Amino acid sequence: MISTVTPPLKGIRVVELTHTILGPSCGMILADLGAEVIKVEPRDGDRTRRLRGFGEGFFGYFNRNKKSLALDADAPEGRAALIKLLQSADVMIENFAPGSMSKRGLGPEHLEKINPRLVYCSLKGFLKGPYEKRPALDEVVQMMGGLAYMTGPSGRPLRAGTSVVDIVGGMFGAFATVLALKTRDSTGKGGLVESALFESVVFLMGQHLAITAINGAPPPPMPERVSSWAIYEIFNTADGQQVFVGITSDGQWKRFCDFFGQRELAADPRLATNNQRIEARPWLVAKVGEILGRYGKDELERMCLEADISFAPVARPQDLFEHPHLLANGSLAPTTLAGGVHTRLPLLPFQMLGWRPPLISDPPEIGQHNAEVLAGIGYDADGIAALASAGMLGPA
Numbered sequence: 001m002i003s004t005v006t007p008p009l010k011g012i013r014v015v016e017l018t019h020t021i022l023g024p025s026c027g028m029i030l031a032d033l034g035a036e037v038i039k040v041e042p043r044d045g046d047r048t049r050r051l052r053g054f055g056e057g058f059f060g061y062f063n064r065n066k067k068s069l070a071l072d073a074d075a076p077e078g079r080a081a082l083i084k085l086l087q088s089a090d091v092m093i094e095n096f097a098p099g100s101m102s103k104r105g106l107g108p109e110h111l112e113k114i115n116p117r118l119v120y121c122s123l124k125g126f127l128k129g130p131y132e133k134r135p136a137l138d139e140v141v142q143m144m145g146g147l148a149y150m151t152g153p154s155g156r157p158l159r160a161g162t163s164v165v166d167i168v169g170g171m172f173g174a175f176a177t178v179l180a181l182k183t184r185d186s187t188g189k190g191g192l193v194e195s196a197l198f199e200s201v202v203f204l205m206g207q208h209l210a211i212t213a214i215n216g217a218p219p220p221p222m223p224e225r226v227s228s229w230a231i232y233e234i235f236n237t238a239d240g241q242q243v244f245v246g247i248t249s250d251g252q253w254k255r256f257c258d259f260f261g262q263r264e265l266a267a268d269p270r271l272a273t274n275n276q277r278i279e280a281r282p283w284l285v286a287k288v289g290e291i292l293g294r295y296g297k298d299e300l301e302r303m304c305l306e307a308d309i310s311f312a313p314v315a316r317p318q319d320l321f322e323h324p325h326l327l328a329n330g331s332l333a334p335t336t337l338a339g340g341v342h343t344r345l346p347l348l349p350f351q352m353l354g355w356r357p358p359l360i361s362d363p364p365e366i367g368q369h370n371a372e373v374l375a376g377i378g379y380d381a382d383g384i385a386a387l388a389s390a391g392m393l394g395p396a
Contacts, residue, residue, distance in 0.1 A: 005355035007034020012181065014091040015040060015082075016066065017073075017106075019048050020055075021138070021163050022123045022197065023095030024062035025170030030091065030177065031065035032348050032357035038089075038373055039066045040073060040082060043394035045366035049338070060337040061345055063363040069374070070367030070394025074104070078392040084377045087115050090190075091177055095123035098133045108192045119180040119190040123173050127196045136197050138166045145201030150208060153223040169200040230277030231256075234314060235289045239296040245288075246310035250274060259307040260291055320346075333359035367394040 012035040016027040024039075031037040039046070048059045069085070072078040086092060092111065094101050101107045101122075108120040125136025142148045142159045152158030173195035180193045212218045219225060231247035247253050250273060257266035265287070271277050277284060292300060297313055304311035315323075321344060326332050332344035348357045370393050374384050387393050 005353050007355075007357070008352075009033040009035035009178070009181075012036065012090045013088060014038065014093060015085055015089045017092065017094045017096070017101075018123075019046050019095065021058055021062055021166035022169050022173075023093050024048070024058070025167050026095075026121065026123060026173040026177070026195075027066060027093050027170075028062050028064060029171060029174040029348065030093075031360075033178075034357075035091070037066040038085065038369070039063060039068050039364065040085070041068055041070050041366060041394065043070050043072050043367075043391075045070060045394065049366070060335070060341075060363050064333075064335065064345070065360045066364055067369035067373055068364035068367055069370055070396075071370075072392045075390075075392060077387060077390055079105075081374065081377070081379070081387065081392070083114060085373065086111060086118065088377055089115065089118060090181065091119045091121060093121040093123065093173070093177075097135055098124055112191075115190070117184060117188065117190045119177055119184065119193055121173050121177045121180075121193045121195070123169060124194065124196050126198045127194060131198065138163045138197065141165055141197040141201045145198060146205050146208065147201050150205075150219075150221050153221055165197050165201045165204075168204065169195050169197045172200060227278070227281075230274055230281055230284060231288055233285055233289070235292045237292070237297045237300055238294055241297040242314040243292070243297060243300060244310075244312045244314060245292060245304065247288075248274070248310060252307075252309050253277065255307040256288075256309055259303055259309075262291065330356065335359060336362045338363070338365070365395075367396045370394070370396040 009030060012030070014027060014030050014035045014037040016023065016037055016039045018024050018027060018039070027037045027039065046059065046063075048055070051058055071081060073082045094106075102109065108122070111118055111120055124132070125134055125141065126132045139148075139159050142151075142165060143157060145165075147165070148157035148159050151160055173193065176193045176195060180191065184190050208219055229246060229248045230253075231245060234242050234244050237243055247256055253271070253274070254266065257263070265271060270280055271284065295303065301311055301313065320326060321332070326346075331347055331349070333347050334342070335345045336342055347359065350356075370388075371384055374387070379387070384393075388396075
């Protein structure tokens with residue numbers, strides 16, 4: 001069935017003054033939901049475009065469905081163009097260092113005067129409090145908030161394998177922005193929306209705080225955790241691969257014994273319940289590993305699926321490009337990155353009334369939409385040419 005849903009943020013204009021991941025992820029979500037997101041970059045482009053190493057994919061992934069205006073926003077002529085753009089906007093997003101936007105005359109106290117309906121989304125390291133002026137990075141707050149401690153083994157804190165806190169912080173920023181737009185519908189006024197990295201990672205740590213309160217003792221790091229289930233492990237297969245198998249109920253244990261021909265284990269009174277099997281883990285996990293290790297990965301997957309037992313191969317990111325489920329349901333959108341690189345990248349992971357937020361446009365080239373955006377705020381061809389000749393615009 002083809003959805004007839006109108007993108008929920010159609011008609012909303014967002015001006016994005018951001019870099020790296022935290023701000024761009026917020027803007028990407030709003031763009032995917034139908035907002036017109038105009039990314040205002042320096043004349044030579046967002047510095048994220050030039051990152052290498054682990055950051056080389058940042059720009060291409062977090063800037064789809066946006067328009068690029070490459071503008072010298074600190075020079076008088078460029079600042080005038082930016083102010084005109086902000087006067088036409090519903091939302092402005094920024095994730096620069098604390099206080100830097102106010103120093104540039106672009107803080108919420110300044111923009112409220114030129115556009116009282118503007119929702120000002122400020123994304124920072126910390127919400128208000130003693131730390132609010134501290135700089136922060138994803139990895140900084142993973143260390144500070146306990147996520148790195150919980151991820152690595154004791155004495156070896158380890159950041160998560162993706163920029164999870166940046167993305168979560170951007171997601172909460174987008175969520176709060178949509179709520180602020182809804183509130184504006186009734187009040188007629190915009191205002192400041194804030195989301196922060198540290199409070200985002202603390203939110204993720206909530207389950208660990210709760211168990212500490214309940215047990216009176218902190219949980220150990222995940223590699224050393226006491227599992228709530230007897231079999232919840234990574235096992236080696238006969239063909240040299242690794243799989244995860246979780247047997248989380250008495251019914252799954254019975255089916256495991258039936259499908260894998262383990263009558264002796266099924267009849268063992270020491271293994272009748274999950275809690276008893278937890279007590280038996282010192283020898284039971286090795287026994288189950290020996291049983292599963294007789295099979296290759298594909299055969300093991302087939303048997304676990306037939307037995308309705310939780311199963312997953314241990315995949316690498318590159319394996320997702322050809323994942324049959326993602327290819328079948330359109331979760332990976334064909335995308336062209338800088339330099340003409342053709343690939344497929346993930347869409348937002350939800351559907352709404354049969355509608356899946358689509359890829360509308362690839363990540364923009366620097367200044368790709370200069371003329372379009374400026375014409376939309378009242379500049380004629382001569383005015384645009386004058387800005388260009390004054391060195392206010394980047395390449396178009």
